[in-house]
Amino acid sequence: MPLSLANMRRQYTRDGLDEAQAPENPLTLFSLWMQQARETESPPVEANSMALATVDEQGRPHCRILLLKGFGEEGFSFFGNYDSGKGQDLATHPWAAMTFFWPGLERQVRVEGQVHKLDPTLSDAYFHSRSVASRLGAWASPQSRALDNRAALEALLAQVGQRFAGQPVPRPEHWGGYCLRPERLEFWQGRADRLHDRLDYRLHDGLWQRSRLAP
Numbered sequence: 001m002p003l004s005l006a007n008m009r010r011q012y013t014r015d016g017l018d019e020a021q022a023p024e025n026p027l028t029l030f031s032l033w034m035q036q037a038r039e040t041e042s043p044p045v046e047a048n049s050m051a052l053a054t055v056d057e058q059g060r061p062h063c064r065i066l067l068l069k070g071f072g073e074e075g076f077s078f079f080g081n082y083d084s085g086k087g088q089d090l091a092t093h094p095w096a097a098m099t100f101f102w103p104g105l106e107r108q109v110r111v112e113g114q115v116h117k118l119d120p121t122l123s124d125a126y127f128h129s130r131s132v133a134s135r136l137g138a139w140a141s142p143q144s145r146a147l148d149n150r151a152a153l154e155a156l157l158a159q160v161g162q163r164f165a166g167q168p169v170p171r172p173e174h175w176g177g178y179c180l181r182p183e184r185l186e187f188w189q190g191r192a193d194r195l196h197d198r199l200d201y202r203l204h205d206g207l208w209q210r211s212r213l214a215p
């Protein structure tokens with residue numbers, strides 16, 4: 001039987017997004033929504049998971065799920081392997097877009113801006129907050145490279161386990177954080193009958209300008 005998606009739809013009636021209540025600074029609103037998402041979204045949704053889109057040398061987009069590890073006026077941070085697909089994309093085109101989806105709240109947030117590598121001391125601090133197993137994994141996994149099979153990955157892990165046995169595991173140079181400095185944030189709140197609320201914030205000369213977008 002063909003799988004029909006065309007008739008799948010639900011009404012979004014949980015909340016609204018009104019200019020009168022929306023703060024001047026989008027980071028304030030993001031902080032509130034993230035807090036509410038953490039309280040509302042239950043496993044398996046991780047409130048800090050997001051889709052990160054980057055563009056490669058040929059201008060082709062690539063999108064994958066990552067975990068946001070911090071945010072503020074200075075930017076939105078995430079971590080991974082600098083030699084991975086996303087690492088190569090960002091080395092060529094240091095621009096990215098993040099999309100958060102919080103289904104329990106009927107909300108989406110889009111964040112766009114330029115990306116730079118985090119200061120090494122911040123990457124070190126985050127790396128050392130992770131478990132030893134995760135730290136060894138960062139050494140062992142040549143993220144986004146082809147592997148012959150699962151056993152090949154386990155062999156790489158065994159090698160690094162031996163190399164660092166009984167010693168502290170330092171952060172590998174090829175692994176660390178990125179910071180996306182936002183120039184645009186868009187907040188989407190689902191409403192009834194597809195008349196959703198969308199508030200768009202854009203940075204102009206250091207000031208956030210807000211407008212409502214048609215759904």
Ligand SMILES: Cc1cc2nc3c(=O)[nH]c(=O)nc-3n(C[C@H](O)[C@H](O)[C@H](O)COP(=O)(O)O)c2cc1C
Nearest residue numbers: 049062064065066067079080081084085086087144
């Ligand atoms: C829930 C979830 C969380 C993830 N978190 C991260 C992350 O924080 N950092 C990361 O590098 N990859 C993370 N991944 C794996 C990425 O989606 C992706 O496979 C990996 O970063 C390699 O992508 P790339 O080749 O485009 O660089 C996560 C995947 C899922 C499903």
